Amino acid sequence: MILTKSLPIAVLVTAFAGPSLADSHNAHMEMMASGLMMPEMNAAKGRRLFAEKGCVVCHSINGVGGTDAPMLDAQFMANPMNPFEFAARMWRGAEAMVELQRDELGGVIELNGKELASIIAFVHDAEEQARFSEDDIPEDIEAMMGHMEDDDPHEDTDEQHN
Ligand code: HEC
Numbered sequence: 001m002i003l004t005k006s007l008p009i010a011v012l013v014t015a016f017a018g019p020s021l022a023d024s025h026n027a028h029m030e031m032m033a034s035g036l037m038m039p040e041m042n043a044a045k046g047r048r049l050f051a052e053k054g055c056v057v058c059h060s061i062n063g064v065g066g067t068d069a070p071m072l073d074a075q076f077m078a079n080p081m082n083p084f085e086f087a088a089r090m091w092r093g094a095e096a097m098v099e100l101q102r103d104e105l106g107g108v109i110e111l112n113g114k115e116l117a118s119i120i121a122f123v124h125d126a127e128e129q130a131r132f133s134e135d136d137i138p139e140d141i142e143a144m145m146g147h148m149e150d151d152d153p154h155e156d157t158d159e160q161h162n
Helices: 002-017 043-052 083-092 094-105 113-123 126-130 139-149
Strands: none
Touching: 043 113, 043 126, 083 094, 083 113, 113 126
16 A cells, blocks of 8 residues: 555654754654654753753752752763653652752742753753853842852852852
C-alpha cells in the first residue's frame, strides 16, 4: 500500500528537516514521537523566570542567588542534557523544596510547562548564565533573599545584597 510506505519517510523528513518544515504556524515547536511536542526553550526568558519565580532565593547561578540549595550553573549539568532528567531531579528534591518554599516564600512556586522549559534552557546555557546578575532580581524576590542570607554560615560566594 502506498500510504503505509510513504508515511515513515514523511516522519523521517519531519524529524531531520528541523522546525521550519515541521510546522509553519508553530515554527519553534519540534515534533517528537507519538504526538508529543517539545515546547520553545528560551534561555533568555528562563533567566528572567529563574529570578521572578524565586528559584534564585535558594539556588545560585553565576554566583547570584541563595545558598540553601545546590548551585544550578551549566557546568554542573550533563552535556548534552536530557531536559526530563532536570525535571526528575526537581521531583526528587520536591519534598525538601516544597517545605522550604512554604517557609521562605510563603507558598509553593507555580510553574507551567513552557516556563519550566525556558528555565531548563537557561540552566543549561552557560552564555546566558554569564549575563545573570543582581539586576535580574525583582525587588520583592530580593527582599526574601536578604533575610535568608543572614542565617547561612557557610556562604562561599561574594555576592552582597545592599
Ligand atoms: C525555598 C528554597 C527553594 C526554591 C525557591 C527552589 N528550590 Fe530547588 N531545591 C531546594 C532544595 C533545598 C533542594 C535540595 C533538595 C535535596 O537536596 O534533596 C532543591 C533541589 C532542586 C533541584 C535538584 C538539584 C540536584 O542537585 O539534583 C533542582 C533541579 C531544583 N531544585 C530546581 C529549582 C527550580 C528550577 C526552582 C525555581 C522554579 C527552584 N528549584 C526553587 C530549594 C529551593
